[in-house]
Amino acid sequence: MNKQLTGFTLVELMVAMVLGLLVLGGALTVFLANQTTGRANQALAEIQNTARMAHLLMAHDIRNAGFTGCGNSPRVANVVAVAGANPIWANWRDGQGIRGLPAPVGAINGRAANDGSEALRVLYGGGRSNTIRLYDGQTLTLNTPSVVGAGELAIACDENLASIFQVSQVGGVAQDEVQHRVDGLNCDANLGFVAPEDWACGVHPARNFNNGAMLMRLESVAWFVAPSLDDANVSSLFRASLINGGQLNEEVLFGVNNLQFAYLNGDTMAFQTAAAVTAANAWGRVIAVNVTLTLDPAILQGTEVPANARTIRFLVSLRNRLG
Numbered sequence: 001m002n003k004q005l006t007g008f009t010l011v012e013l014m015v016a017m018v019l020g021l022l023v024l025g026g027a028l029t030v031f032l033a034n035q036t037t038g039r040a041n042q043a044l045a046e047i048q049n050t051a052r053m054a055h056l057l058m059a060h061d062i063r064n065a066g067f068t069g070c071g072n073s074p075r076v077a078n079v080v081a082v083a084g085a086n087p088i089w090a091n092w093r094d095g096q097g098i099r100g101l102p103a104p105v106g107a108i109n110g111r112a113a114n115d116g117s118e119a120l121r122v123l124y125g126g127g128r129s130n131t132i133r134l135y136d137g138q139t140l141t142l143n144t145p146s147v148v149g150a151g152e153l154a155i156a157c158d159e160n161l162a163s164i165f166q167v168s169q170v171g172g173v174a175q176d177e178v179q180h181r182v183d184g185l186n187c188d189a190n191l192g193f194v195a196p197e198d199w200a201c202g203v204h205p206a207r208n209f210n211n212g213a214m215l216m217r218l219e220s221v222a223w224f225v226a227p228s229l230d231d232a233n234v235s236s237l238f239r240a241s242l243i244n245g246g247q248l249n250e251e252v253l254f255g256v257n258n259l260q261f262a263y264l265n266g267d268t269m270a271f272q273t274a275a276a277v278t279a280a281n282a283w284g285r286v287i288a289v290n291v292t293l294t295l296d297p298a299i300l301q302g303t304e305v306p307a308n309a310r311t312i313r314f315l316v317s318l319r320n321r322l323g
Helices: 010-064
Strands: 076-078 098-101 119-135 139-142 153-157 162-166 169-171 177-179 214-227 235-243 246-254 256-265 286-295 311-317
Touching (some): 010 235, 010 286, 119 256
Antiparallel strands (some): 119 139, 119 214, 139 177, 169 177, 214 235, 235 246, 235 256, 256 286, 286 311
């Protein structure tokens, strides 16, 4: 008997197609969900890298703020002046090495900071150091070749006092003689201490340095947020650093549109805003800084990044003021 061969009926084909579409739709839904999750994870990873970079760079500067070496005496003399006054990037006496700038910050080294964003300026002795063997009132003779070059700002210190000045010349057979004169940014021939309220050019007394004295480079850094150099519609985190007697703006992190700080007072153990730190010598009592960075929405478009991941926070202690 011959068997009759039959195919699928139309109904069976339609049922099979519906089932296939359901399976395909489910697979496509899973694929799209995984793709969205992957994009979010990638965005979060980039944010974490941004947070890590911001933390490492800013923490290094904040941690060293106010450090002068040689037992870190709070007494600091400064003969660096422009138009008869310490320029803001070399003004140690007003903030004792750290100073918060509340909004509106205005311009830092010619670049206007974002409205509503704060800034921070720190000064410290950094990098390698030399020990001072002799000092004749103008020339520091060192035990090793100078780590500070001509034109750079330096700190010379002993257990009683630190002195800030601009190096006029580096000489000697071994490049171990550092001179300072009344030229360039130096407005006084002497490096002795003057009380902040009595500061003026030409009134510093003479001083000596003993065999335990040190010489190191003065670091002056300002952190602020401003429109990016590459795209004015997106903001970036900037670092203004001291290079040979002047500031240089460096664009550190693209995509940061706001910067806020809170300062921990070591006496009251309470955090304050920069605007609230008004008491005399209050900046000298700051022992830690809480930093808040907000990412620019322009770099987050099209990504599903949680709202709490768009803000980066970290706390940094000033190492020379603890204990």
